[in-house]
Amino acid sequence: MVVVGGGPTGENVASRAVEGGLTAVLVEHELLGGECSYWACMPSKALLRDTEVLAEAAALPGAAAAVTGRVDVRAVLDRRDAFTSHWRDDGQVAWAEGAGIAVVRGHGRLAGERRVVVEGAYEGSQPLELRARHAVVLATGSVAAVPPVPGLREARPWTSREATSAEQVPEHLVVVGGGVVGCEMSTAWSRLGARVTLLNRGDRLLPGLEPFAGELVAQRLRDGGVDVRLGASPAAVRRDGDGPTTVVLEDGAEVTGDALLVATGRRPATADVGLDAVGLEPGSYLDVDDTLRVAGVPWLYAAGDCNGRNLLTHMGKYQARCCADAVVARSRGEQASPDDRWARWTATADAGACPSVVFADPQVGTVGRTEAAAREAGLRVRCVEVDLNGVSGASLLGDDDAGRAKLVVDEDRRVVVGATFAGRGTAELLHSATVAVVGEVPLERLWHAVPSYPTVSEAWLRLLEAYGL
Numbered sequence: 175m176v177v178v179g180g181g182p183t184g185e186n187v188a189s190r191a192v193e194g195g196l197t198a199v200l201v202e203h204e205l206l207g208g209e210c211s212y213w214a215c216m217p218s219k220a221l222l223r224d225t226e227v228l229a230e231a232a233a234l235p236g237a238a239a240a241v242t243g244r245v246d247v248r249a250v251l252d253r254r255d256a257f258t259s260h261w262r263d264d265g266q267v268a269w270a271e272g273a274g275i276a277v278v279r280g281h282g283r284l285a286g287e288r289r290v291v292v293e294g295a296y297e298g299s300q301p302l303e304l305r306a307r308h309a310v311v312l313a314t315g316s317v318a319a320v321p322p323v324p325g326l327r328e329a330r331p332w333t334s335r336e337a338t339s340a341e342q343v344p345e346h347l348v349v350v351g352g353g354v355v356g357c358e359m360s361t362a363w364s365r366l367g368a369r370v371t372l373l374n375r376g377d378r379l380l381p382g383l384e385p386f387a388g389e390l391v392a393q394r395l396r397d398g399g400v401d402v403r404l405g406a407s408p409a410a411v412r413r414d415g416d417g418p419t420t421v422v423l424e425d426g427a428e429v430t431g432d433a434l435l436v437a438t439g440r441r442p443a444t445a446d447v448g449l450d451a452v453g454l455e456p457g458s459y460l461d462v463d464d465t466l467r468v469a470g471v472p473w474l475y476a477a478g479d480c481n482g483r484n485l486l487t488h489m490g491k492y493q494a495r496c497c498a499d500a501v502v503a504r505s506r507g508e509q510a511s512p513d514d515r516w517a518r519w520t521a522t523a524d525a526g527a528c529p530s531v532v533f534a535d536p537q538v539g540t541v542g543r544t545e546a547a548a549r550e551a552g553l554r555v556r557c558v559e560v561d562l563n564g565v566s567g568a569s570l571l572g573d574d575d576a577g578r579a580k581l582v583v584d585e586d587r588r589v590v591v592g593a594t595f596a597g598r599g600t601a602e603l604l605h606s607a608t609v610a611v612v613g614e615v616p617l618e619r620l621w622h623a624v625p626s627y628p629t630v631s632e633a634w635l636r637l638l639e640a641y642g643l
């Protein structure tokens with residue numbers, strides 16, 4: 175197997191293929207470990223953690239009295255740098271080689287059936303041609319999308335890369351985009367000392383989630399001093415040299431900051447991977463079936479961000495396991511049908527059972543469908559919501575607003591098809607909902623899954639009672 179792209183997805187495809195008895199080559203043109211390790215999940219969560227602990231302490235009078243100093247920003251950044259291995263990938267390369275994967279440095283492009291040409295593989299070397307016996311897997315990920323706002327690109331804004339790797343706290347950070355990156359990075363940098371203005375095009379933050387999630391996060395950001403502006407979209411951007419950057423909004427208002435972060439989504443890293451050589455459209459998300467096989471090209475697979483299914487590390491790694499297992503099964507002559515819903519090679523969870531956590535304040539854990547998405551999918555649903563202030567375990571964690579939880583129930587099957595928890599400690603609670611959704615556990619049976627007292631998990635009991643059990 176030849177894998178192009180050594181992020182979390184590519185690494186996992188290759189290692190599982192080797193475990194399945196194939197040989198695998200992994201082609202990477204930057205750092206082995208991908209976006210997640212160096213400019214996304216790990217550094218962003220490291221930037222958030224210290225001040226999250228301080229905020230938890232601040233919600234408890236006794237602990238708050240003991241926290242009298244200021245956050246040590248340098249120590250936070252140093253810890254973040256350690257989590258990124260100081261942007262070096264020696265450890266990842268050693269792991270890959272130890273796992274029996276051949277790592278090739280350079281830029282990979284498809285060059286025909288089962289063929290990948292790698293440029294810059296060795297200094298001064300001719301392009302290296304790799305031929306896969308069984309499959310080529312694209313795991314090239316995604317890059318930040320910068321919208322075509324006049325002057326924006328020329329202003330050299332921060333993308334998520336600079337926002338997660340900055341070595342100094344900006345005095346005034348202007349953030350465009352109130353999605354996951356915008357909310358997490360506004361939380362992190364405002365708590366590390368920046369003045370933050372968050373410009374959100376729509377009328378609520380975190381637009382893909384249940385409305386209360388974005389409302390709670392907006393409230394906490396405002397409580398923390400962030401200027402959250404809804405319905406605010408940039409019409410133009412100005413910057414003189416290395417000076418401050420001014421965003422002109424559609425209503426004519428102007429906001430000037432010494433750093434501007436564009437957090438308006440991603441685009442697939444597929445513009446320069448030779449898709450045209452196999453009759454596919456460069457720059458597009460790759461259309462795959464549930465075994466991650468690209469439509470119309472039986473030897474080509476695409477997993478992780480580059481197929482646009484769910485842009486999350488854990489889902490990329492899940493797809494990697496399914497993809498590798500499908501290739502291994504097919505190499506043994508098995509059919510590995512994508513219609514075999516619960517086969518280990520079928521990425522069934524991609525549709526309808528994807529979990530994710532937004533590490534803002536409050537944490538928002540969500541799995542499956544929101545009410546709006548379930549209705550749009552034609553499901554006959556009934557939803558219940560509870561205030562977590564009424565859950566002893568949740569209110570014990572702090573004296574501020576404990577948050578909210580919601581279940582989306584498919585009335586025809588009486589199973590949970592979606593859950594959202596927004597509140598302290600809910601990131602770790604989420605997996606219980608994932609098990610309920612994937613397991614299609616009937617409500618009557620869930621009633622017997624007794625949450626321990628006093629834990630945040632008692633939200634389940636309150637939700638089931640609210641449903642009428």
Ligand SMILES: Cc1cc2nc3c(=O)[nH]c(=O)nc-3n(C[C@H](O)[C@H](O)[C@H](O)COP(=O)(O)OP(=O)(O)OC[C@H]3O[C@@H](n4cnc5c(N)ncnc54)[C@H](O)[C@@H]3O)c2cc1C
Pocket residue numbers: 178179180181182183184201202203204205206207208209210211213214215216218219280281282283313314315316334338355443446447477478479480484485486487488489490
């Ligand atoms: C700020 C931020 C925070 C995030 N936080 C989380 C989080 O907390 N939890 C979570 O689950 N997800 C999070 N994500 C999403 C997560 O980072 C991605 O879903 C994940 O990195 C996707 O993994 P991947 O392997 O598919 O792609 P990537 O991580 O993008 O890796 C792709 C790799 O392919 C290489 N490559 C690309 N083209 C070529 C080529 N032609 N030849 C050779 N190599 C190539 C790249 O250099 C890269 O190393 C976050 C994203 C951002 C931006």
Ligand SMILES: NC(=O)c1ccc[n+]([C@@H]2O[C@H](COP(=O)([O-])OP(=O)(O)OC[C@H]3O[C@@H](n4cnc5c(N)ncnc54)[C@H](O)[C@@H]3O)[C@@H](O)[C@H]2O)c1
Pocket residue numbers: 321350351352353354355356358374375376380381406407408437438439440484485486530531532533
């Ligand atoms: N904790 C996590 O799991 C985590 C953290 C960060 C990122 N991620 C992943 O990375 C992906 C990308 O995150 P993101 O925040 O960049 O994208 P996003 O899709 O979550 O949010 C983009 C935001 O930008 C706004 N927007 C888009 N175009 C705009 C424009 N022209 N002008 C103004 N606003 C505009 C949208 O309305 C939306 O609010 C996420 O979808 C998620 O899958 C995950």
